[in-house]
Amino acid sequence: MTEKKASSPGTLYVAATPLGNLEDITLRCLRVLGEVDLIAAEDTRHTRKLLTHFQIPPPLISYYREKEAIRAPQLIKRLLGGESIALVSDAGTPGISDPGAVLVALAHASNIRVVPLPGPSAVTTALSVAGLVNPHFLFLGFAPSKKSQRKALLTSLVDAPWPLVFYESPRRIEALLADIMNTMGDRNGFWGRELTKSYEELKKGPISSLLEHASRTNNRGEFVLVIEPGESVKAEGENLSELLHWYRDNTFLSLKDVSRKLAGDLGLSRSQVYQKALDVYKNKTEPQN
Numbered sequence: 001m002t003e004k005k006a007s008s009p010g011t012l013y014v015a016a017t018p019l020g021n022l023e024d025i026t027l028r029c030l031r032v033l034g035e036v037d038l039i040a041a042e043d044t045r046h047t048r049k050l051l052t053h054f055q056i057p058p059p060l061i062s063y064y065r066e067k068e069a070i071r072a073p074q075l076i077k078r079l080l081g082g083e084s085i086a087l088v089s090d091a092g093t094p095g096i097s098d099p100g101a102v103l104v105a106l107a108h109a110s111n112i113r114v115v116p117l118p119g120p121s122a123v124t125t126a127l128s129v130a131g132l133v134n135p136h137f138l139f140l141g142f143a144p145s146k147k148s149q150r151k152a153l154l155t156s157l158v159d160a161p162w163p164l165v166f167y168e169s170p171r172r173i174e175a176l177l178a179d180i181m182n183t184m185g186d187r188n189g190f191w192g193r194e195l196t197k198s199y200e201e202l203k204k205g206p207i208s209s210l211l212e213h214a215s216r217t218n219n220r221g222e223f224v225l226v227i228e229p230g231e232s233v234k235a236e237g238e239n240l241s242e243l244l245h246w247y248r249d250n251t252f253l254s255l256k257d258v259s260r261k262l263a264g265d266l267g268l269s270r271s272q273v274y275q276k277a278l279d280v281y282k283n284k285t286e287p288q289n
Contacts, residue, residue: 009081009111021197024196033054046090061075073106125196127163131190132163134229166227177189180227184227189228
């Protein structure tokens with residue numbers, strides 16, 4: 001009696017789905033969703049609406065962030081058994097600030113074929129209508145929810161020469177904009193809210209105007225926020241004291257933020273820089289030669 005030959009591994013499809021408008025789904029994506037053995041969805045309830053609209057019957061399994069570590073090995077086992085699986089998030093491209101990276105990494109490690117099905121992505125959708133001339137950008141996903149961590153991140157990016165792109169929720173957009181104002185100043189910005197949906201809003205202007213608008217508006221739907229670079233000005237000073245005076249007089253950074261930045265830039269102890277900064281920020285006289 002001969003043994004049954006093991007089936008070859010299936011394929012993992014990383015499928016981009018619409019941000020809002022269902023007409024944005026690609027023909028290729030529709031075909032693959034209708035052919036795979038299983039669809040791993042961030043939220044099965046959300047994805048079921050999409051599948052029902054297009055009359056696609058394959059079974060669904062949940063794959064949300066809190067379950068990634070457990071679910072990914074289970075899906076790898078099924079892929080190694082010959083099943084093909086499509087990975088989808090609630091909207092846009094999986095793995096871009098959405099669940100998916102854990103499963104994709106395991107698939108590569110297991111020599112399972114991974115196929116991208118390109119399509120909607122909130123970051124590229126927003127950038128395409130932001131009117132930026134700079135061909136480069138730095139995508140940062142969601143900013144930290146804790147204020148101290150958020151300010152530390154923004155402080156580290158003050159001198160970045162590229163537009164900065166964040167995702168943000170409606171309940172935290174005001175806090176993020178306020179921290180940008182306090183840390184980076186009133187730069188030019190842009191937001192895309194409810195992209196491709198009926199209440200889509202594209203707004204461009206100084207961060208102060210975006211913050212004012214957010215404070216008096218019912219901010220429903222997630223945001224893609226773009227912050228343009230500030231003026232490229234090099235800090236002037238030959239020693240720590242001169243640099244502290246320059247940052248005090250020429251930037252919006254707080255004493256703590258300046259101390260953190262200079263400690264990192266100069267390879268000094270943060271407490272050492274902070275103690276020196278206390279003297280500089282209290283004493284308004286010019287630095288001594």
